[in-house]
Amino acid sequence: MCLRIRAFRDAVLVPLSVVRGAAAGGAAIPYRVGGFDSDRAFIRETGLWRHYGAAAAPEWAEPAARLPGTHVYGGILLDSFGHFLLESLARLWAIGETGDAPVLWHFVQPRRRPWQSEILGIAGLHTRAAVPIDRPLGVETLLVPDPGFVIGTLFHPRQAKALDLVPAPAPRAGRRVWLSRSALPPHHVRVEGEAVAEEALRARGWRVVHPERLTVRDQLAAIAEAEVVAGFQGSALHSLILLSGFAGEVRIVRRRETGIGLHPNYGLIARGKGFRQRVLAVPLRALDDGGSSPRLALERPEELADLLDGRA
Known part of the structure; x- marks a missing residue:
């Protein structure tokens, strides 16, 4: 499998929402997360999926703010230590290839925990501008990398190399x-x-x-x-x-x-x-x-x- 970085013009990213009632540890991924292209079509690569299924797509929303220039989608900052290492860092292989473009993140918690910030620092992202997706954001150019780790399914060699930290x-x-x-x-x-x-x-x-x-x-x-x-x-x-x-x-x-x-x-x-x-x-x-x-x-x-x- 070849990992890609796809570019979308006039994309829209909407805030993460929790799916109420999803059983902890069950098959359902309890989030709606992702973004849309200029035709309002869901960008699958901004979603979250695992070997047993995928998170539900969010609903499109009119942007409350617009970000000029190029930004890269980092993923979802999960509150579980293991899932953070595997899924929140899943696009690390590509972030280093996107210059100094600010990174857009979906947050599960409103603020990063100390251990999350420490891991991002170990990954070299402490100096990279980080933008929370806390309202619908229009993005002039959005770079969306494929995830290099998918729970239960994929650990790409390029992601493994990027994690040699x-x-x-x-x-x-x-x-x-x-x-x-x-x-x-x-x-x-x-x-x-x-x-x-x-x-x-x-x-x-x-x-x-x-x-x-x-x-x-x-x-x-x-x-x-x-x-x-x-x-x-x-x-x-x-x-x-x-x-x-x-x-x-x-x-x-x-x-x-x-x-x-x-x-x-x-x-x-x-x-x-x-x-x-x-x-x-x-x-x-x-x-x-x-x-x-x-x-x-x-x-x-x-x-x-x-x-x-x-x-x-």
């Missing part, structure tokens, strides 16, 4: 890092017994890291030199996408009782960035009937360390 040194012998979920807020999926398992990991020389307590740069520094990076499947593992030349091994412990297998994104990232990856399964039991944040428990927490060290 932080060099990873050669792995340090014996450095093993566990990305913990044990301190996440209650609305996130946590695994009961993980803290017990972490004590066994520490006793064996593993470093236990709580990513949400670190800056993004500190998260990357914690894993960049690791021989092994491991954790329950979750968005913290997606930060590997920002590393260049990571030569360690990733070990993902599946959360099988969520009702789904390992998401294809993990394979897309490992192949696109060229690192080794293993998927492990550990006995878990469900503590409730699931939902968007199911409660899970390790059957035998002490065995997780054995599994990760290849002794189980």
